[in-house]
Amino acid sequence: xxxxxxxxxxxxxxxxxxxxxxxxxxxxxxxxxxxxxxxxxxxxxxxxxxxxxxxxxxxxxxxxxxxxxxxxxxxxxxxxxxxxxxxxxxxxxxxxxxxxxxxxxxxxxxxxxxxxxxxxxxxxxxxxxxxxxxxxxxxxxxxxxxxxxxxxxxxxxxxxxx
Amino acid sequence: xxxxxxxxxxxxxxxxxxxxxxxxxxxxxxxxxxxxxxxxxxxxxxxxxxxxxxxxxxxxxxxxxxxxxxxxxxxxxxxxxxxxxxxxxxxxxxxxxxxxxxxxxxxxxxxxxxxxxxxxxxxxxxxxxxxxxxxxxxxxxxxxxxxxxxxxxxxxxxxxxx
Amino acid sequence: xxxxxxxxxxxxxxxxxxxxxxxxxxxxxxxxxxxxxxxxxxxxxxxxxxxxxxxxxxxxxxxxxxxxxxxxxxxxxxxxxxxxxxxxxxxxxxxxxxxxxxxxxxxxxxxxxxxxxxxxxxxxxxxxxxxxxxxxxxxxxxxxxxxxxxxxxxxxxxxxxx
Amino acid sequence: xxxxxxxxxxxxxxxxxxxxxxxxxxxxxxxxxxxxxxxxxxxxxxxxxxxxxxxxxxxxxxxxxxxxxxxxxxxxxxxxxxxxxxxxxxxxxxxxxxxxxxxxxxxxxxxxxxxxxxxxxxxxxxxxxxxxxxxxxxxxxxxxxxxxxxxxxxxxxxxxxx
Numbered sequence: 001x002x003x004x005x006x007x008x009x010x011x012x013x014x015x016x017x018x019x020x021x022x023x024x025x026x027x028x029x030x031x032x033x034x035x036x037x038x039x040x041x042x043x044x045x046x047x048x049x050x051x052x053x054x055x056x057x058x059x060x061x062x063x064x065x066x067x068x069x070x071x072x073x074x075x076x077x078x079x080x081x082x083x084x085x086x087x088x089x090x091x092x093x094x095x096x097x098x099x100x101x102x103x104x105x106x107x108x109x110x111x112x113x114x115x116x117x118x119x120x121x122x123x124x125x126x127x128x129x130x131x132x133x134x135x136x137x138x139x140x141x142x143x144x145x146x147x148x149x150x151x152x153x154x155x156x157x158x159x160x161x162x
Numbered sequence: 163x164x165x166x167x168x169x170x171x172x173x174x175x176x177x178x179x180x181x182x183x184x185x186x187x188x189x190x191x192x193x194x195x196x197x198x199x200x201x202x203x204x205x206x207x208x209x210x211x212x213x214x215x216x217x218x219x220x221x222x223x224x225x226x227x228x229x230x231x232x233x234x235x236x237x238x239x240x241x242x243x244x245x246x247x248x249x250x251x252x253x254x255x256x257x258x259x260x261x262x263x264x265x266x267x268x269x270x271x272x273x274x275x276x277x278x279x280x281x282x283x284x285x286x287x288x289x290x291x292x293x294x295x296x297x298x299x300x301x302x303x304x305x306x307x308x309x310x311x312x313x314x315x316x317x318x319x320x321x322x323x324x
Numbered sequence: 325x326x327x328x329x330x331x332x333x334x335x336x337x338x339x340x341x342x343x344x345x346x347x348x349x350x351x352x353x354x355x356x357x358x359x360x361x362x363x364x365x366x367x368x369x370x371x372x373x374x375x376x377x378x379x380x381x382x383x384x385x386x387x388x389x390x391x392x393x394x395x396x397x398x399x400x401x402x403x404x405x406x407x408x409x410x411x412x413x414x415x416x417x418x419x420x421x422x423x424x425x426x427x428x429x430x431x432x433x434x435x436x437x438x439x440x441x442x443x444x445x446x447x448x449x450x451x452x453x454x455x456x457x458x459x460x461x462x463x464x465x466x467x468x469x470x471x472x473x474x475x476x477x478x479x480x481x482x483x484x485x486x
Numbered sequence: 487x488x489x490x491x492x493x494x495x496x497x498x499x500x501x502x503x504x505x506x507x508x509x510x511x512x513x514x515x516x517x518x519x520x521x522x523x524x525x526x527x528x529x530x531x532x533x534x535x536x537x538x539x540x541x542x543x544x545x546x547x548x549x550x551x552x553x554x555x556x557x558x559x560x561x562x563x564x565x566x567x568x569x570x571x572x573x574x575x576x577x578x579x580x581x582x583x584x585x586x587x588x589x590x591x592x593x594x595x596x597x598x599x600x601x602x603x604x605x606x607x608x609x610x611x612x613x614x615x616x617x618x619x620x621x622x623x624x625x626x627x628x629x630x631x632x633x634x635x636x637x638x639x640x641x642x643x644x645x646x647x648x
Contacts (some may be wrong), residue, residue, distance in 0.1 A: 011345060018431040018480050021335060021407075023347065037281030038269055040302030040319050083345075107200055107342040111437050119199030122284030125303045130292035140202030141287045156342050157202050173507060180593040180642055183497060183569075185509065245507075269504040273599050318504050361605030362593055364626030364643050431524055443523030446608030449627045454616035464526030465611045481526050 002042040003128055004071040005030065008064060009050035010081030012106035012117045025050035029110045030079055033121055041125060044073065053081025053088070053105075061091045068097050075128040076101045077121075082151055082158075085137055089146030092135045101135045102128045103146070107156055164204040165290055166235040167192065170226060171212035172243030174268035174279045187212035191272045192241055195283055203287060206235065215243025215250070215267075223253045230259050237290040238263045239283075244313055244320075247299055251308030254297045263297045264289045265308070269318055326366040327452055328395040329354065332388060333374035334405030336430035336441045349374035353434045354403055357445055365449060368397065377405025377412070377429075385415045392421050399452040400425045401445075406475055409461055410482075413470030416459045425459045426451045427470070431480055488528040489614055490559040491516065494550060495536035496567030498592035498603045511536035515596045516565055519607055527611060530559065539567025539574070539591075547577045554583050561614040562587045563607075568637055571623055572644075575632030578621045587621045588614045589632070593642055 007013065007028050014023040031045055048063055068076055080088055082105045089103055104124035106117035124138040135146035139158040148161040169175065169190050176185040193207055210225055230238055242250055244267045251265055266286035268279035286300040297308035301320040310323040331337065331352050338347040355369055372387055392400055404412055406429045413427055428448035430441035448462040459470035463482040472485040493499065493514050500509040517531055534549055554562055566574055568591045575589055590610035592603035610624040621632035625644040634647045 011342075016347075016432055016436045018335075019477070023340075033281075034303070036276055036278060037285075038278045038302050038319065039281075040304055108340055112340045113435050113437065114198055116198060116200045118280040119195075119201075119284035122281035122286075122303065123199075123288040124284075126285040126288040126300065126305060127292065129305065130289065138288065140200050141196070141284065142202055143288060143291065153343070157200065173504075178509075178594055178598045180497075181639070185502075270502055274502045275597050275599065315505070357605075358627070360600055360602060361609075362602045362626050362643065363605075364628055438522055440522060440524045442604040443519075443525075443608035446605035446610075446627065447523075447612040448608075450609040450612040450624065450629060451616065453629065454613065462612065464524050465520070465608065466526055467612060467615065481524065 001075070002044055002073050003125065004073040004076045005034075005043050005045045006064065006067050006076060006078045007045065007047040007050065008053075008056070008060070008078060008080050010053050010079060010105040011109055012079055012120070013050055014109040015111050023109060030121070033110055033118055034125075037118060037122055039125070041129070044071070051081075053084040056081070056084055056088070061088055064088060065092055065095050065097070068092065068099060068101055069095075074099045077124045077128050078103045080105050082107060082139070086146070086149050086151060089135050089137055089149065093147050097135070098133055100128055100131050100133055102131070102138050102143070103136070104138045163237070164206055164235050165287065166233040166238045167196075167205050167207045168226065168229050168238060168240045169207065169209040169212065170215075170218070170222070170240060170242050172215050172241060172267040173271055174241055174282070175212055176271040177273050185271060192283070195272055195280055196287075199280060199284055201287070203291070206233075213243075215246040218243070218246055218250070223250055226250060227254055227257050227259070230254065230261060230263055231257075236261045239286045239290050240265045242267050244269060244301070248308070248311050248313060251297050251299055251311065255309055259297070260295055262290055262293050262295055264293070264300050264305070265298070266300045325399070326368055326397050327449065328392075328397040328400045329358075329367050329369045330388065330391050330400060330402045331369065331371040331374065332377075332380070332384070332402060332404050334377050334403060334429040335433055336403055336428075336444070337374055338433040339435050347433060354445070357434055357442055358449075361442060361446055363449070365453070368395075375405075377408040380405070380408055380412070385412055388412060389416055389419050389421070392416065392423060392425055393419075398423045401448045401452050402427045404429050406431060406463070409463075410470070410473050410475060413459050413461055413473065417471050421459070422457055424452055424455050424457055426455070426462050426467070427460070428462045487561070488530055488559050489611065490557040490562045491520075491529050491531045492550060492553050492562060492564045493531065493533040493536065494539075494542070494546070494564060494566050496539050496565060496591040497595055498565055498606070499536055500595040501597050509595060516607070519596055519604055520611075523604060523608055525611065527615070530557075537567075539570040542567070542570055542574070547574055550574060551578055551581050551583070554578065554585060554587055555581075560585045563610045563614050564589045566591050568593060568625070571625075572632070572635050572637060575621050575623055575635065579632050583621070584619055586614055586617050586619055588617070588624050588629070589622070590624045
């Protein structure tokens with residue numbers, strides 16, 4: 001059994017650029033994070049792009065969907081910005097991929113003290129192995145049905161829609 | 163839904179004592195780690211003791227079992243040293259508690275750079291919510307049946323027994 | 325002997341704001357950093373403001389100068405953004421304060437992995453105790469005469485002017 | 487100008503060994519720490535050995551002295567365990583080396599959260615550049631005359647002897 005990990009960027013993967021004085025994208029830190037977690041699951045990591053999810057286009061989402069469909073694996077973790085994570089979840093649901101797909105990310109970059117990223121990656125990887133076919137978001141130690149979840153921006157947490 | 167978290171110590175919770183020049187136990191860091199993970203699951207944390215799992219006695223294991231049985235919650239995460247984690251899992255299995263119990267810990271303390279602890283806590287919390295009744299070990303990004311797992315000390319990883 | 329520490333902000337003191345998704349200022353982390361350094365020197369910490377040094381005005385610099393002049397202490401460390409640190413140094417020199425004044429800061433915030441902030445604070449505090457009267461910049465493990473230093477923005481390092 | 491850095495081990499350079507479950511020595515982290523500090527001073531790093539200073543012998547101290555004497559540089563930083571740092575300082579003083587020698591170390595390893603190591607390295611490097619010929623200890627943000635300093639083990643701080 002092997003798990004596909006698809007990287008798309010988001011806060012979780014932002015790095016501080018000391019020349020620009022701001023956070024941005026350079027190389028990904030996700031494989032290093034799984035290594036820190038002493039991950040014993042065989043992962044196939046594919047980086048599509050690294051971008052802020054507010055800048056994600058329909059084309060980007062089509063590319064994510066295609067990567068899910070073309071993967072030889074039926075369990076998939078996608079790292080993604082939190083702002084439009086729920087939107088991407090619904091985009092994937094609409095295509096009914098016959099796989100277990102878990103979107104995750106972080107409120108604080110892995111490169112910043114106090115990041116939730118490593119916790120979320122552990123939770124997402126576990127959800128990918130335990131949950132039935134469907135599209136989910138793993139954040140805040142919970143797994144949400146991708147069709148019924150929203151980010152509460154005022155509180156900075158994901159919540160189930162009823 | 164609420165999840166019981168039972169603390170027993172182990173490497174994950176060790177702190178450096180600058181006066182003694184060695185790692186030991188003081189106050190627990192597990193609640194702070196769940197907070198760092200921005201955990202949105204309601205947790206009931208109970209600290210039984212903080213000890214190295216090599217020093218754990220049958221009485222200690224009886225105390226862990228009693229805490230599982232007396233908990234009003236049916237989903238339980240136990241933090242535990244890795245060296246005898248499999249032994250405790252089998253002790254709990256023998257008592258057939260009708261709950262989902264996940265043991266976890268870390269190879270590197272939460273207080274040391276490069277710790278796997280936060281990753282494991284995320285994985286364990288997710289496993290507690292997703293797995294059916296039974297006793298499991300969540301380590302290395304995997305969930306193992308507690309009856310068929312061993313720690314490979316030479317490699318520092320958990321492995322399934324066949 | 326007591327050392328005055330004047331806080332003005334800069335990269336060294338920036339924190340990640342998970343709601344805004346960017347680095348900004350909240351409460352200062354400088355006293356906590358000195359505590360982490362197990363600092364045994366008696367410090368009198370005064371926070372003037374916390375701002376990006378690119379936004380610093382002549383009024384701000386006048387306020388820094390006044391704080392130096394009014395301090396009962398003759399050894400002063402000022403935390404400051406790196407972009408206009410040399411400008412503030414020359415502003416202070418023009419007023420000929422009869423004290424040892426060390427400006428320092430960081431290229432990476434204390435709150436971000438791999439920060440140079442703690443190293444710089446240690447160097448600045450030592451320079452404040454060892455250097456004769458004058459205005460200096462302590463960065464990159466060196467102490468520069470404030471009248472003859474510039475930040476090489478392309479390289480992200482301070483250099484002596486000849 | 488170049489500064490000699492002599493590595494001898496001590497708490498500052500200890501790493502957690504997940505197989506043994508304890509702190510010990512592997513490769514040094516001191517050059518990486520100077521790099522994190524974005525050190526612009528040219529350093530010549532020499533590793534004599536990595537050991538706990540309680541296990542340091544007269545032979546070891548003779549080796550440290552010889553390294554100081556044979557160095558082409560007149561400014562020297564020595565990383566050293568704190569427990570016998572003052573003893574080594576006095577050993578070096580007895581040989582009257584005509585150089586500026588700064589001993590430093592840490593109460594918490596660089597590899598452990600909350601380490602004072604980076605702060606001390608910044609302070610020691612600055613002291614090596616600012617202080618006159620002599621043997622000193624740079625700890626707790628202070629520089630102590632090596633002939634008149636002791637470690638207060640109960641408080642975990644260095645203090646001047648009078």
